[in-house]
Amino acid sequence: MDLKLLLDWRLHLTVIVTSMFAEWVGIVRIPLGPGTLLLLPLLYAFIIGVLFNPHLFSAMGKVIPKPVSNAAGPIILIAILPFIAKFGSTIGPAIEQIIAAGPALILQELGNLGTMLIALPFAVLVLKMGREAIGATYSIAREPNIAIISDRYGLRSPEGIGIMGVYVVGTMFGTLYFALMAGYIASLDILDIRALAMACGVGSGSMVAACSAALAEAVPASKDELLAFAGASNLLTYATGLYISLFIALPITEWMYKRLKGSRQEVSHENS
Amino acid sequence: MKTHESPIDQFDAEALKELRPENQLGKTALVLAAVCVAAWFSNIVNGSPLLDALPGMLILYVMVIIGLVIGRICPFYLPSVAWVSLISIIATLPFFPGNGWIIARLAEVDFLAVVTPVLAYAGLALTGREFAMFKQTGWKLVIVALLVFTGTFIGSAVVAHVML
Numbered sequence: 001m002d003l004k005l006l007l008d009w010r011l012h013l014t015v016i017v018t019s020m021f022a023e024w025v026g027i028v029r030i031p032l033g034p035g036t037l038l039l040l041p042l043l044y045a046f047i048i049g050v051l052f053n054p055h056l057f058s059a060m061g062k063v064i065p066k067p068v069s070n071a072a073g074p075i076i077l078i079a080i081l082p083f084i085a086k087f088g089s090t091i092g093p094a095i096e097q098i099i100a101a102g103p104a105l106i107l108q109e110l111g112n113l114g115t116m117l118i119a120l121p122f123a124v125l126v127l128k129m130g131r132e133a134i135g136a137t138y139s140i141a142r143e144p145n146i147a148i149i150s151d152r153y154g155l156r157s158p159e160g161i162g163i164m165g166v167y168v169v170g171t172m173f174g175t176l177y178f179a180l181m182a183g184y185i186a187s188l189d190i191l192d193i194r195a196l197a198m199a200c201g202v203g204s205g206s207m208v209a210a211c212s213a214a215l216a217e218a219v220p221a222s223k224d225e226l227l228a229f230a231g232a233s234n235l236l237t238y239a240t241g242l243y244i245s246l247f248i249a250l251p252i253t254e255w256m257y258k259r260l261k262g263s264r265q266e267v268s269h270e271n272s
Numbered sequence: 273m274k275t276h277e278s279p280i281d282q283f284d285a286e287a288l289k290e291l292r293p294e295n296q297l298g299k300t301a302l303v304l305a306a307v308c309v310a311a312w313f314s315n316i317v318n319g320s321p322l323l324d325a326l327p328g329m330l331i332l333y334v335m336v337i338i339g340l341v342i343g344r345i346c347p348f349y350l351p352s353v354a355w356v357s358l359i360s361i362i363a364t365l366p367f368f369p370g371n372g373w374i375i376a377r378l379a380e381v382d383f384l385a386v387v388t389p390v391l392a393y394a395g396l397a398l399t400g401r402e403f404a405m406f407k408q409t410g411w412k413l414v415i416v417a418l419l420v421f422t423g424t425f426i427g428s429a430v431v432a433h434v435m436l
Contacts, residue, residue, distance in 0.1 A: 111427035
């Protein structure tokens with residue numbers, strides 16, 4: 001990628017103005033049923049970014065030309081790194097609490113297998129999806145998971161189309177969805193807030209950021225502890241996620257898919 | 273996928289590899305400086321004035337660079353985010369020299385303010401390919417994706433809740 005495009009002043013100035021505006025608007029709380037939806041500045045920043053996107057509104061090409069917008073893609077991966085460093089600095093001071101919670105922290109990594117538990121039966125039985133469902137539900141579809149599917153089936157296979165679909169949805173709405181869901185579930189006060197913090201560590205920088213920020217806003221008193229748990233869990237996912245999804249999640253998803261398809265065919269056979 | 277020029281064609285493992293920030297350290301160092309400036313300004317509103325936050329932002333910058341260099345020279349693969357995270361954890365551990373000063377400087381940088389510009393970049397970066405793909409995959413994959421995210425979150429939370 002051309003350095004001139006990566007350092008284009010219009011791009012960075014737009015981001016600065018957008019971010020400062022979003023920060024100025026601040027956090028908005030909306031009561032909804034038994035809980036509360038939290039709207040964070042990152043949500044407004046994303047929406048304003050999309051509105052300035054020249055691929056969606058070609059008139060915006062005057063502010064941000066298309067090549068500059070394309071250059072913003074690789075920039076995201078770099079822009080998340082200072083945040084990751086800030087995140088790590090919440091873990092160091094809380095190391096004793098984290099070690100005390102060690103067993104819970106390690107075992108909840110297995111909860112990442114939950115991706116297919118609800119989604120796969122729904123995809124196969126309700127939406128009648130084919131093998132796309134395997135790629136779509138075996139992981140949360142971030143880059144390392146795409147590499148596995150690409151290696152095993154190829155990206156133009158049904159499995160590849162499935163994972164790319166979830167990847168794109170994750171890129172567009174994943175961060176926002178995690179912020180809304182985590183904040184809402186926290187406000188329901190059913191599960192231990194520390195358990196929710198650990199669950200935020202799904203192996204995507206921006207998703208864990210939004211998720212733990214929403215929790216920290218929901219329970220400001222234990223902000224530091226929550227961020228530390230989320231960060232530690234996310235780090236574990238970075239280290240183990242690739243191996244868990246390759247050696248455990250993918251075989252289980254294949255197996256579940258065969259069982260679900262089998263049962264569905266039997267049912268339709270009986271009906272006919 | 274019916275057409276030959278499917279959006280997926282452009283998204284292969286090669287492209288993913290080229291995107292890894294540790295593979296082009298020089299470029300990454302410059303872009304990192306630009307995004308840190310964006311975060312630095314974003315931090316004014318709910319964090320600290322520019323001068324107070326400067327040492328903290330510089331610490332974050334240095335931590336990222338050290339993490340990327342380790343990721344580059346390390347013989348086995350671990351994502352660069354994991355290295356950056358490890359560096360930052362070690363530098364703030366209770367027995368690390370000067371950890372108190374580092375933590376105090378980083379306290380001037382607001383946690384949320386650093387993420388806000390990342391999402392602004394993300395909104396600006398969505399490509400025609402992604403908008404097209406989104407239309408193509410349609411509502412079914414949107415529902416499935418949201419169930420996937422809900423599943424992993426609830427799954428981990430329930431396991432952790434029982435263990436705590």
